[in-house]
Amino acid sequence: MKYHLLLFLSLLTFGANAQLDVELTSHTDKEKLKQLQLERVTQQYDLAKWTFTDKVLIDESATRPYSHPTLTITVSRPSDDGSFLSQYLHEQIHWFEDSRQIEVNKVVATLKQKYPNAPITGPEGADGVFSTYLHLAVCLLEYDALTELLGKQKANEVVSTNSKYFYKWIYRTVLADPEFIRNVLKQSDLYINE
Structure with a gap:
């Protein structure tokens, strides 16, 4: 009770x-x-x-x-709270993507073509090929969520800090090439809208 x-x-x-x-x-x-x-x-x-x-x-x-x-x-x-939001949103976004496997597979295939030499182990990449490309999508959505909630400057600060410790190449790529990754997600119906 x-x-x-x-x-x-x-x-x-x-x-x-x-x-x-x-x-x-x-x-x-x-x-x-x-x-x-x-x-x-x-x-x-x-x-x-x-x-x-x-x-x-x-x-x-x-x-x-x-x-x-x-x-x-x-x-x-x-x-x-910025670091917490990053962690929390990241894990929530995995739930979003987990329910959309067809779209995820399409995004991963496109991102493999764009970034064929992505690191596939930590701390630069994730745990394997699929996970590294999946995390490009997760981390872009995380970055966009942080931008919407905290503003661009604070979102850049949080993601830049993350890139010093884990998913280093992934976060750097998100910061360097967000438009490309965002467009891939939108074209594949894997972008979080209202």
């Missing part, structure tokens, strides 16, 4: 824009801080356009965020 009451209260604390089912793995102080950040950000920004799953797990033991089977975020940087 106590768990159900906590879950109900957790659902109520989020803004009208995002009714999320949030679970903390261990209920540590760091996880609770991250939950407060999630609440703050969902109240400050309308994230409905980029919300494709309502289940979110906050896990202090997670070494990186991931999208499936449950969108899982780490506890890092609980006061950096």
Whole structure:
């Protein structure tokens, strides 16, 4: 009964824009801080356009965020909302793309032709050929979402910072060639619109 009451209260604390089912793995102080950040950000920004799953797990033991089977975020940087938005939107966008495999395959094939020598391992690329090209699409959509929410200057800052640590080539390519990637997504019906 106590768990159900906590879950109900957790659902109520989020803004009208995002009714999320949030679970903390261990209920540590760091996880609770991250939950407060999630609440703050969902109240400050309308994230409905980029919300494709309502289940979110906050896990202090997670070494990186991931999208499936449950969108899982780490506890890092609980006061950096730009970084948090980048992480959160990125994982939500994976849910969007996961439901559109035909479109994803078309985009990946086109991006392979444009960038035939893309790195296929981290930290420059992702985990394999398909994942690297998929992440060009995910990271472009993430960049466009950040631009819409935070403005171009802050979005550039967040993505530039990401490019120093992970998906380095992918984020640099998104910043260098956003129009091409965006057009590929739009032509393949894989762009997030209103």
